[in-house]
Amino acid sequence: MTTLRLVLGDQCSRTLSALEDLDPARDVVLMMEVREEGTYVPHHRQKIALILSAMRHFARALAARGVRVDYVRLDDPANTHSFGGEVARAVARHRPARLVLTQPGEWRVLEMARRWEEEHGIPVEVREDTRFLCPLPEFFRWAHGRKQLRMEFFYRDMRRRTGLLMEGDEPAGGEWNYDRENRKPLPKGAQPPTPPFFAPDAITREVMALVAREFGGAYGGLDSFRWPVTAQEARAALADFVAHRLPLFGDHQDAMAEGEPFLWHSLLSSSMNCGLLLPGEACAAAEAAWRAGQVPLNAAEGFIRQVLGWREYVRGLYWARMPAYRDMNALEARRPLPDFYWEGGSGMRCMDAAIGQTLEHGYAHHIQRLMVTGNYALLAGLDPAQVNEWYLAIYVDAYEWVELPNVSGMVLHADGGVMASKPYAASGAYINRMSDHCRHCRFDVKRSAGEGACPFNFLYWDFIARHAERFAANPRMAMPLATLGRMAPAKLAEMRAAAARHLESVSPPAPR
Template structure:
């Protein structure tokens, strides 16, 4: 039976389900660079380079194994520039008897692929993505009947099921979670090792030229592209992290420092999310580092929790609750996204640094995303649809299955508590404690009113006041609600008035 096997741009793995029973003599693998996937949001230029270059390199990898690859380049004059259109062209051209594809990572694509059989007249098989460590079916089973879908309990099940950081039936070190030890302020004299970069080869340079020509108006900078685009490069990046930065990751994973976007973070999410690096391999490597005495347990557990726990959990929530999840707006936020989210031109030093770094690198670490840009969006009541789209645009590791729950659920509380037990709202005090951003800022982090008051301060109390009826029913928000009740009404009014003027002036 002649089979057309279709690989999407984030499915660049030897172990992908659609290649599992490949017949090299009879089957063809279709890979297509299409405008639709580059522009359904205006992706960061480096994100487009990453995916197209990784696709081209993976096609070479397949051809080296003797696999017949039908590769449609972006500038092919016959390119229809949609996945459906290229599927139909290939099906006609090859007269295939069936089409095999692995389930996509985004609801919009699954909806489209579900109609391919009718459109083509060829049987289409959509396979589970076995690269994830918890299938959609398994997650639904775990979630069934639970009043609250808390990640911590899911994470414990994943640790047990995959025997990661376990000593027989007990968690390594006698505890499941070392998060309380991973929130330290980094001493000024500590410097993180440099991250390995991968200079563009001829394939990548051709893609950079293409993106400059076709997508020059998209967000972000092209200069300095050095992300891994092959499995071998991704393995080098992981090995370097394990040897050089994992030991410092635990203590300082929540810290933020001006001009240092990566610090002790792994910078492997781009590779993992497009298929170049297997998540369980990363977890096993980190565990081996602890058992070999290379890294402490709090660092290794924190790293494993992000992958085996959080990454799998957000994917489970996404597929469990879509498509309704993409429309949730529990706090009724409607304010438009301000222009400085694109330009970085704002007096708020923390926002300026994170957005400027994001423009340059298509990267920010998880606390920068949650507690700087996400926290501001929450406090300001920014429209979840616009914030959601911004995060999907600006990060090279962003695919909707991972981006949307993190934004709507964790950052914005737009899901009303499906993921988080409380809104992750914070004033300037948190930013001052966990960064050096407040030094040299145009605003005074200790002031909540007045011309130099830190916007995060008066916006925080405006947020608490605005939503106090809802928040008073949440035990984890009881303290700020009680604090608000004890405040002088004149002070509250002054902060709320300043918040209104500031928000109205954002444009």
């Protein structure tokens, strides 16, 4: 009897659990390009192109192994353009005895899949996604009974479990975390290496033309498309990162610079998140380079912490707290997202750099996302639902399981401290310390009010004042609250008035 095996766009992995016991003589793999998945948020064109190209390359690789692939293209006239509609059509075509899939990465898709057994009258088996390093039951056991789910403690458990960067029972070098060594600004004259460019092949060019034609209202350009679309390309990207950028990745992972969108970052998250590269492969390569003396420990540890720690942690948190996590808004932020997030042109040099490169490449590194675009959203009190939609739509590596906890928890503190013990709020001084944006900006980073003052400065103190009572019991907020208490009332009033004028000019308050 035929088994219909469903492979989604972010599951382009040969080791996918849904394919483990595949019988090429009897089974059919179903892959679907559906418009609904490209439009439920206004995705960046490069994100759509990446997923469709990766899917087509993966389908071709399966077919080359003798696997029957039922591949529904976006421009198929019979395409219903929804997962549910295409599963129904495939069941009617193949009359399978059962449907097998790996657990989807997003809650809404899993909710769809849970209805298919009743809708189609066949067994539906949802298998664990074994591509991750921490099975969800393990995370749930770790999280059970904890009021606060701190990543650092999870990360240490994962180091012990995997043996990565361990010397017996102790962490390599005697420390679990070398983050304090990874906050260096760029030295003058630094020349970051150029990351690899994967020239679009015939399949990718066909997909790019399709996306340009079919998703005319989407954001971002396609001209700079450079992403790996096969497992072979993803492994080449990993090797290039380890050889040329990992050695200084640790030192400068928090730095920002004019005209340098990539610096020493790996650019591997897009490949990992759509299944072309496994997280275990990436961690093993970084550790091997350290043990061979090719990279310093702080660089290997910093990268492994992002993959083994943060990536696994946010995935576990997502599934542990959904669907309620999606609707959390602990700071009662309601202001609409300003148009400049989608279009650029804020006038703030750091914001325009981060948003501009995002529109061009579908990419910004983690400090730009957290401490520039995210910091502004936090300080301005932007609506978490709208901010989450933007992050999910605009980045090529964004899927809800990884985007939502990072944004609602880390960026916006909308979960009230489930993830982070304090909000990651900062004035312009942080951006000035970690970048060269401020020296080119029309706003003065040293001014907190008056003509030409940096918006991050007056927005920061407006944020602290607005939430002073809420943060009074948080020991990690004691320093800014003490400074606020010593501040001259007239100075505070001037900054808060500047904040009100600025916010009204870019984002009028939501109607009540």
